[in-house]
Amino acid sequence: MRKRVGIAAVAAAFAVTAAACGGTADTATEAPAEETPAEAPAEEAPAEAPADDIEIGFVTHVVGNPFIQQIIDAALQAGEDLGVTVTVAGPTGGEADAQLAAVENLVAAGVDGIATSVPSSSMDNALNAIIDSGIPVATFNLLSPAVNAPYVGEKSVESGRILGARIVELLGGEQQAKGTVVVGICFPGFPVLENRAKGVQEALAKAPGIKVEGPFDVKVDAAENYSKWEGLYQANPDVAALVGLCAPDVESLGQLKAKNPKAKFIAGGYDLTPGNVAAIANDTAQVSLGQTPFMQGYLPVYMLVQAIRDGVKLEPGFVDAGTEIATSNPLQVIQPYGLPQLTFDELAVIAGDPKKSREFYQPLVDGIIKNWQAEVQPIANESS
Amino acid sequence: MSTSKAASRRIRMPDELGVFIALLVLIGIIGALQPKFLNINTFLNVMANNSILGMLALGTVFLLAMREIDLSFGMILNLSGVLAGLSMIAGVPVELGILIALVAGLTMGTLNGYLSVQFRLPLIIITLGTASIYQGTSLIVNNKGSVLPPPEVKAHWFFQFMGGLTDFPVPPIVIVFLVLAVVLHFVLHRSRFGYRILAIGSNPDSARLAGINVDGSRIQVAALMGVIAGFGGAMFLGFRGAIDPTTGYQLLLPVIAAAIIGGTPLSGGSGTIIGAVLGTLVVGVIATGVVFLGIDATWSTFVTGVVIVVAVGIDQLVRVQRRNRAAVASAGGQ
Known part of the structure; x- marks a missing residue:
């Protein structure tokens, strides 16, 4: 009898939970x-x-x-x-x-x-x-x-080239740029991310004074991502730039810069999530690419x-x-396909409101x- | 003693009956809400998609029966499949490539067991480290990309058959899973090896005093898990036609859940292969059911968790009640 009650309870749990959640489905x-x-x-x-x-x-x-x-x-x-x-x-x-x-x-x-x-x-x-x-x-x-x-x-390799070129530019241009640039990847082996890494490295290689370290595995979980970047910064305190290839990186790098206000590294990465946009807006990160x-x-x-x-x-x-380019100096978001430029406030609203x-x-x-x-x-x- | 009581003692219900009925009820509920679910092709699809998970759950039954947990089997599966795929790409015959996967799995599993015995540490601690070693090795050898055998290799019968590209009426991966389950059922319940494992899991000290080589058996069980994971890697390669850097990473919790839902306790001393098969189906039916019922992606994980917790909790309550009743009956008979 108890077994039957147990089975009924399992079934009821599924039915009730399914009914409760089904109504909120991500459907149109x-x-x-x-x-x-x-x-x-x-x-x-x-x-x-x-x-x-x-x-x-x-x-x-x-x-x-x-x-x-x-x-x-x-x-x-x-x-x-x-x-x-x-x-x-x-x-x-x-x-x-x-x-x-x-x-x-x-x-x-x-x-x-x-x-x-x-x-x-x-x-x-x-x-x-x-x-x-x-x-x-x-x-x-x-x-x-x-x-x-x-x-x-x-265009994954090309977007990597765009990001790499922006980093070189922020470091003074191909002839002037120098120092170590650390690259992080949140999921080694993901083809698109590997393509981005390839593009970034291609662009950085055009500046003979730059030494590239990585890509290092910086993980995708936000907390883990931050601690990985913190470790990389501690290992390379004189790093010229930290470049991430995934969505959590720019926000993590912004937090790292905020925690180490005397740090001089340039921070760049991907995606225009609310956290990344905030980091660019307060200049704790300098460039982030969106992929529309x-x-x-x-x-x-x-x-x-x-x-x-x-x-x-x-x-x-x-x-x-299309590639969106958000930069902190000047504070702007360049949009693809002739779309109007956005202020950061507008971008933040768009990122959070479908x-x-x-x-x-x-x-x-x-x-x-x-x-x-x-x-x-x-x-x-x-x-x- | 009444006649009915005597009869009920003679006809002992199998331990897996509860999870079997729960599975039927789950299928019934989903089918009632979404009749398209009640289709033989859907059922075969559920079985095929969860066969690799199920194979690993079968191996996990042996480990749990001996009070051990392996955290590295997903990585063993990955690295074994990667090595098999790379060797096939390099021109090694497909059959030999499959053997390489088995040997790789056996080696990694044996290493897990050996280190566990040598360091006097539970397998769960050792495999915390070896899981990363195997994962890292896989990323190094596959150069961080997918291992994709070329078309001439995939023209081999193994890829054609396992990939479901023939007219075979049932997904072959399902047949492989069920055959493996039958074999391992007899190994656990009808062989000296199986008896030793259950004895060690029941009481390691008593088993040692009874002359059972506990350390040797621990290495053997870890090696068995490795072979099964290596076999799973080869089967995955045949089933999907490629293996990725991420394959196997997320299997840990569903695999252990399938074994436990099936009725194998964490406390050791018993285990059920049939239960693990049914537990695998419960996990698969829940995952498929949330899609059929249109439960959105954000909520589906929550629903899955709730159903699993309730299923395991209720099963455990029923077991405790049965034990208590048996204890009372035993006391009353004295």
Whole structure:
């Protein structure tokens, strides 16, 4: 009898918890299809929202990361604009096999299309099998060239070159720059991060007075990331610059600089998360590159809806999401694709508010997103 | 003694019945809320996606039965798979590459056990260090990138079959997992090796006094875990067609959870392979269920945790009640 009660309790716990959490799903189902045209004119919602029942599975390599959340927010905005359901899934730990299981579970649950990042080659076969079965797939943020699907993301090596060149410039230019530059990578082996490292090292190598140390493993967890950077600084107190390749780095480096006000190092890295933006704004870090998360979330959903509704064939190819450059001196955020420059206050608002972000990126929705097929480049350009 | 009581003593319910019924109830609830879940392909998909996890859970049963925990099996899986893949890329025949994975796993597992015995430390402490050594070695040898055998290597039957690229009706990785479970079930419950492990886990001092080589058995169990992880690495390579720098990193908690949910206690002295298979399915069904039910990514981890804690807690309560009742019955009979 007690055993039966126990089993019932397990079942009840699952049912109650599932019911409690299901209602708050990261889906755009709350946006009724008929409201979309009223809220947004046809040109603002390029693929209009007919009364169909499309569900897109949107799978990220990690959840709970501020930068990835910006991508997810944009995907949900796209779902709302286009009148489709976007169901978000992904592992908390960043393991590719768990992510692939989430993709396969969504397919088994009957979604009409899949948007996913591809952190590793072990996902290739299964994703291509899904594509072969007739389910459209679009990829974003992390690329595996063997997947037969379009990819929306940054030009990873090139963005590394941009960051490296900014660091050289901040150190006095190619001829004047000197000292040690320490590079940190939060996940050794991630292809996109390795590409960034390659680009940074290429750019730094142009300054003969610079000696590059690393890349060192600085971990992705925020607390661990800070302690790794602190250790690297203590080991290299005269370091000229500390350069990170992942989202937590700039914020960590800003905290490190704030804790050591006499330190003279330049700090640079990636992503325009609220913490990173704050570090740039108070000049504890000097440069951070964004990869336009709005594009990386919105466009894959847009592509899939076009494929499902209009029969557009999704071929392998690369759409550059664009690189945003935030600098502390001058205090500015240079935007890609002719978007207006932002003040830091505006950027902070956009980074934390999906609706404001949607409004700011309207020109992208009307331009490159609407005409994405004209923007597709060969996959090889991603790492050129 | 009444006839019904005598009958109930004769028909002893298997220990795994509780987790089996819990699994059916979970499937029933998810199926009722989302009928698409009740599909044989979904079930096979759950099994295939969790077969590697399940293989490691089978090995973990042996460790838990001897009051040991290995933190390095995910890294052993990774490094074994990487070495197998790199050797295949270098031109070594695929069959030999698989053997390399097994030998690599055996070596790493034996090293874990040997160091544990030599330093007189629990395996969990030793593997805190060796896990990083194996992870670091993997990153060094794979040059921080994915190991991706070229198409000519992947044309081999092993990759075609394990990758599900043939018309075989069931994912082959599932068959491999179940066969391994049957073999290990008999090893644990029908071999002297298995009896020794259970005896050591039940009471190491008594086992030593009874003439059992406790240190040797600890090394053997660690080596067995290593071989299973090495085998898992080779199977992962065949199943997915590549192995990544991150493969295996996040398996630790789900694997131990699967073994414990299945009914193998942390206190040692007993273990159930059938339970580990069912525990693996519970973990897999929960993970799949949260997707089918549309529970968003942020909440899914919470839900998974709640269900696991409740499942393990209730199972433990039931066991305590059964023990108490048995103690009362035993006292009453004296």
